[in-house]
C-alpha cells in the first residue's frame with residue numbers, strides 16, 4: 001500500500017506541530033508506524049491522501065455513529081453556516097438542543113453546552129465542588145475523563161488512594177484532591193470514602209469504561225456507587241462522553257437504570273463538530289453562573305453550526321430507536337466471527353461487548369478493570385493493528401480503546417473485518 005503522501009505530510013507536521021499531531025493517540029506511538037493523513041470520508045470508509053480506502057472502526061472516536069458525510073447532518077451544517085458561523089449571543093438551536101437532550105437523557109433536567117468532553121468534565125467537577133462545598137473527587141483507574149489536571153492522576157504503587165500526577169505540570173496540590181479506586185471495586189470505594197469522610201464532592205465514572213478497552217460494570221457496581229453517594233452526600237457523575245447516545249438514546253444510565261446527579265456528554269452530541277455538555281439535577285445546575293455562583297463560560301459555546309449538527313444527529317437517533325438494534329447486530333456479527341476464528345486457532349483472547357462498543361483483548365484473563373486490562377500483549381496488538389491498516393481496516397491505534405461501530409458498516413465490511421483477522425492469525 002502506497003502511503004507516501006501521508007509520510008511526507010507527517011515529516012512536515014513534525015517540524016511545526018508537537019509530535020506532528022494535535023492529539024497524542026493519533027501519532028500511533030502505542031502501535032508503531034506513522035500516522036495516516038486523511039483527505040475525505042464517506043459512509044463506512046475513510047480515504048487517505050494517497051487514495052487508499054479504509055473501513056473505519058474509529059468513526060472520529062464515536063461522533064460519526066451514522067457514518068461519514070451523512071447527508072442530513074451536512075445539510076443542517078450548510079444551512080447554519082450560511083446563517084453565520086457564530087453569533088456569540090443566544091440562538092434558537094441552543095434551546096431546541098437543550099430541550100431534546102433533557103428529553104433523551106433520563107437524569108438531565110438542565111444542561112450547559114461547552115466545546116469538548118474535557119471542558120464538560122472539568123466544569124462538572126467544579127460544579128460538584130461548589131455545590132457540596134467539598135474538595136475531593138474520586139475517579140477510577142483506567143477511566144479517562146479528558147485532560148483536565150484533576151483527571152491526569154494514576155495510582156502510584158502502594159499509593160492507591162492518594163493520587164500522584166502522571167503528567168508534568170499537574171501540581172501536587174491538584175493531585176492530592178483526586179482519589180482513586182479500581183473499577184468494579186465497591187469495597188475499595190467504601191474504604192476511600194470512609195477515610196475521606198465529608199471531603200468527597202463527587203465520584204466520577206464512565207458507566208461503561210471505554211478508555212481501557214471496553215470494560216463493563218459488574219452487576220450492582222453502578223447501583224452500589226449510587227447508594228454510597230446517597231449515604232455520604234456525594235454527587236455521582238456519569239461521564240457519558242463516550243456512552244451517551246451510543247448505548248441507547250438515553251445513554252448508559254438508561255440501559256442500567258441508574259440515575260447520576262450530573263452527566264457529561266461529548267463526541268456523538270456534536271456529530272463531528274466540537275461540542276460537549278454537562279447537565280443534571282435542576283437544583284445543582286442552577287448553581288452554574290449566571291444563575292448561581294459557580295463560574296463557567298465559553299466564547300463559542302452553543303455555536304450555531306455545532307448546535308445544528310448536534311440537533312440533526314440527536315433528533316435522528318431519538319426518532320429512530322431501531323438504529324441501536326442495527327448497531328448491536330453488526331457488533332455481534334463481528335464478535336461472533338472473531339470468536340469462531342479464535343476457536344479455530346485454539347486461542348482464548350477475551351472479548352468485551354455491549355451495544356456497539358466492543359474490544360478484543362490479547363489476554364486470556366477476564367477484563368474487569370485496569371489491572372486485568374494491562375495483562376494484554378500490547379506488542380501483539382500493535383502487529384494486529386498494522387496488519388489491519390495494511391489491509392484497509394482502520395482500528396483504534398491502542399489496545400486500550402474501544403472500537404466504534406457506525407450504522408454504515410454492513411455485511412461486506414463485517415466479512416472483510418473478520419477475514420482480515422483470520423488472515424492475520426494465519427500469517428503470524
Ligand SMILES: *Cc1c(COP(=O)(O)O)cnc(C)c1O
Pocket residue numbers: 116117118119121144145146147206210211239240241242266267276
Ligand atoms: C473522549 C472522552 C473525554 C474527553 O473528551 P474530549 O472531547 O476529547 O475532550 C472525556 N471522557 C470520556 C469518557 C471520553 O471518552
